[in-house]
Amino acid sequence: MSSRLSRAAVLRRLGFDVTRLGPGSAVVARPGVRVNVDRVDPDSWVVHHQHGRRQVGREQKALADYIARQHMSWLLRQLDINCVLDVGANVGQYAQRLRRGGYTGRIVSFEPVPAIAEQLRETARDDPEWVVFECALGDADEETEINVRPGAMSSLLPSSDFGKSWHGRLREGEAQKISVRRLDGLFDEAIEGIRDPRVYLKLDTQGYDMQAFAGAGDRLSEIVGMQSEVACVPIYDDMPRLPDQIAAYESAGFEITGMFPVTRHRATMRVIEFDVTMVRTEAVGRAGAPDSDH
Known part of the structure; x- marks a missing residue:
């Protein structure tokens, strides 16, 4: 994005009112918020927030989330992905964010908690290219229990002491029986009917990404891009830390294209988790020369 118009459009999508003051300068406002935007060169803007630290954090996250979504859309296009x-x-x-971002290929969603999977099927009902599997992915086919928590924090792992102190939802929950499957046993069904599959793997399993990744087995070679939540401060017991996760993914042939903060510990300013996006470098460029600037 290199024009003033595109940056103003980004801010308007985030709920701001943008008022031009003159060449290279504008005031951006929301109720109770005033932000000055100054153009410092043709491709760079500096945003000065004139309000409290908590509000600054919210606006930084909104902008970071937007950048992450744009990167994701660009990545799927560059890799010519047709199955997520x-x-x-x-x-x-x-999946809904993918659709809003313009992705039209197949989406195969995995959700193990029965009540949540039912909501997911209802959401996907009118989308013929959106398939739902009611199971978790792991490194073994088994029946086990998951810790069901409010929101999106259900996990096969118990909460760590830090996690319980950080978020009240991690102190709650009840055990429910679910099915866990290996991805290599479901892979053919997931890509069935797709000519020349170009597969992207998104992992967001609340601490179980490494097990789900291992369960892909030999089919990992057919995955051209991926993303995973990697932990700087584990919120679940036995959750691997960022260096171990990145090392495992790199050893399987993936390399980083982007890292985006997901959550922070406000008291210490630490990032708790990043979303990391990765590609097989030999897969890049199939749809044409990569963009130099996205």
Whole structure:
């Protein structure tokens, strides 16, 4: 995005009113918020927030989320993706963002909690290219229990002490029986009918990404791009930390294209988790030369 118009459009989508003051300068406002935007060169803007720290944090997250969504849309186009494996789908928030971003290929969502999977199926009902599997993904086919918590925090792992202190929802929950499957056993069904599949793996399993990744087995070679939540401060027991996750993904042939903060610990300013996007470099460029600036 290199024009003033595109940046103003971004801010308007985030709910701001944008008023031009003159060449290269504008005031951006929302109720109770005043932000000055100054153009410092043709491709860079500086945003000065004139309000409290908490409000600054919210606006930074909104802008970061927008950048992450734009990167994701660009990545799917560059890789010519036609099948997204949405692991840890919850009620379909990620898949809906993909559709709003212009992705029209197949989405295969995996959600193990029966009541949530039912909501997911209802959301996907009128989308013929959106398939729902009622199971979790892991490194073994088994029946087990998941800790069902409010919102999107259900996990096969118990909450860590830090997690319980950080978020009240991680102190709640009840155990429910679910099915866990290996991805390599479901892969053919997921891509059935797609000519020349170009598969992207999205992992958001509340601490279980590494097990789900391992369950892809030899089919990992058919996945050209992926993303995973990686932990700087584990909120679940036995959840791997960022260096271990990144090392495992890199050893399987993936390399980082972007990292985007998901959550922070406000008291210490630490990032708790990042979304990391990765590609097989040999898969890049199939749909044409990569954009130099997105």
